[in-house]
Amino acid sequence: MSQLRRAWCVGLLSTLGLGAALMAVPVQAAVPAAGALAPDFALPDQDGKARALSDWRGKWLVLYFYPKNDTPGCTEEACAFRDDWMQLSALGAEVVGISVDTAASHKAFSQKHKLPFPLLADERGEVAQKYGAISDWLVVKLAKRYTFLIDPQGRVAKAYLSVNTSKHSGEVITDLKQLSKR
16 A cells, blocks of 8 residues: 555544554555565465465465456466466476455366466455555455566565566566576
8 A cells, every 4th residue: 555545544544533443554565576585475275275385495486466266357367377387387387376365266266267276365465465465445455466486495586566467477487487597
């Protein structure tokens, strides 16, 4: 949340006598820079299995945040990663999606589109917050469409903050080929 927007929200809530709601206005975390350790997490996947960042240590990880299951852009992006999944796997990469949807919603979305990778349920938006990938309007939270390419040592190799859902998977593959040569 921008400082100006936060100040406006704080002022409005104070004026309305809703001081307790001030605690609900989170400070937006910065997007982790290339070379920084990726923020740790532990979240349930679509089957309720607990997943942590350390589960993918030793492999490249395409960690993509998306706003909502079954919306056009999110479906296009997930299906593009699905279609390129074998190529990403051949490059030593795993794909993991995260949104604030429930595990049950993820399960239905994953089954409907035959997604071969886990979708993690960040229902409170805490992990998206750590990655600077949350849009928080006090009443509604959605993950921003950000992707992080995390290297086998757990460091952010690249952050994608402007994503074209139809071309993004190919862009990640191109970058992964270049980065894995180093």
